[in-house]
Amino acid sequence: MKVQVCGLASSMFKIVCVFLVLQFGPGLSQGPSCPFEYLYHFGDGVTDNGNSIYVLPKVQIPAGRKPYGMTYPGYPTGRWSDGRVDFDYTAEDFGLPEIVPYLNMNHSRAAEYHGVIFSTARSPVLDFSFFKKRNIVVPPYAVPLSTQMRWFKRHLKTICDSRSECSEWIGSSLVLMGDIEGNDITYALTQGKTIKEARSYVPAIIKAQIDATRETIKLGARRVIIPGNGPLGCYPFILTALQTKDPTAYDELGCLKSVNELAVWKNDYLLRAMDDLRREFPNVLILYGGLYDGIRTIIANASVIGKILSL
Numbered sequence: 001m002k003v004q005v006c007g008l009a010s011s012m013f014k015i016v017c018v019f020l021v022l023q024f025g026p027g028l029s030q031g032p033s034c035p036f037e038y039l040y041h042f043g044d045g046v047t048d049n050g051n052s053i054y055v056l057p058k059v060q061i062p063a064g065r066k067p068y069g070m071t072y073p074g075y076p077t078g079r080w081s082d083g084r085v086d087f088d089y090t091a092e093d094f095g096l097p098e099i100v101p102y103l104n105m106n107h108s109r110a111a112e113y114h115g116v117i118f119s120t121a122r123s124p125v126l127d128f129s130f131f132k133k134r135n136i137v138v139p140p141y142a143v144p145l146s147t148q149m150r151w152f153k154r155h156l157k158t159i160c161d162s163r164s165e166c167s168e169w170i171g172s173s174l175v176l177m178g179d180i181e182g183n184d185i186t187y188a189l190t191q192g193k194t195i196k197e198a199r200s201y202v203p204a205i206i207k208a209q210i211d212a213t214r215e216t217i218k219l220g221a222r223r224v225i226i227p228g229n230g231p232l233g234c235y236p237f238i239l240t241a242l243q244t245k246d247p248t249a250y251d252e253l254g255c256l257k258s259v260n261e262l263a264v265w266k267n268d269y270l271l272r273a274m275d276d277l278r279r280e281f282p283n284v285l286i287l288y289g290g291l292y293d294g295i296r297t298i299i300a301n302a303s304v305i306g307k308i309l310s311l
Contacts, residue, residue: 042180044121047085048101051102118143138187170220
């Protein structure tokens with residue numbers, strides 16, 4: 001398989017791009033230029049480039065104060081990072097430099113941007129009412145997927161005047177529906193819910209994610225990526241919240257086996273739902289973002305990858 005990278009990529013992006021092409025197939029790279037003109041992303045803090053600090057502007061959240069932003073641009077911007085988030089690099093290397101957070105965009109210039117980020121830190125797929133019924137607390141600045149979708153449709157009204165025009169616009173875009181759904185599971189697990197109970201949420205999570213994807217397709221989307229969960233049992237905050245003295249609870253990488261088994265099961269559930277969606281829309285490129293194996297590979301080879309990035 002020939003791997004092509006759009007634009008001049010950073011070392012990290014080269015690694016990530018290789019993972020993307022290997023996971024998703026050649027559909028992402030059909031020529032020397034990227035086959036899409038715009039990017040739209042629904043998700044959480046991994047790709048939030050500034051929305052969360054505007055959800056509740058009178059409430060200061062961590063990403064709105066130092067040391068966030070100290071490396072880039074030198075002050076807090078709402079990114080949950082000391083500098084840029086991964087999507088900043090992705091957009092730059094795809095040759096789409098001006099991708100803005102929805103809540104801090106100039107709507108009069110909406111048609112001039114190369115894409116919009118609807119991602120907001122710590123956001124779940126499911127609505128807050130679902131969690132409230134189960135006594136699970138979600139941060140007030142989080143924005144569920146249904147609200148992000150409303151933002152998207154509101155944005156469309158500023159860039160196109162008819163259904164056909166909107167369909168053409170979205171059809172020339174790449175839509176990324178996640179990574180977001182891991183939050184629904186981890187909120188439950190870190191607030192005393194069992195693996196069994198968290199697992200019972202999966203059908204509702206996947207249905208909401210697939211329904212949102214179906215809606216974007218009906219609006220005109222022709223290229224959609226739906227990422228699966230990473231190895232949640234390897235994430236530091238999960239390891240801290242669910243730590244145990246039982247050595248058999250951990251795998252060879254030091255990750256919690258039961259949580260990762262749930263993540264794998266959930267990914268399989270998503271894959272089956274995506275197969276149904278592909279049959280419903282055979283002319284739409286619907287790709288699965290297999291983050292699980294890629295992230296575990298990075299964890300297992302952290303020292304080697306560190307040396308590569310230092311070159």
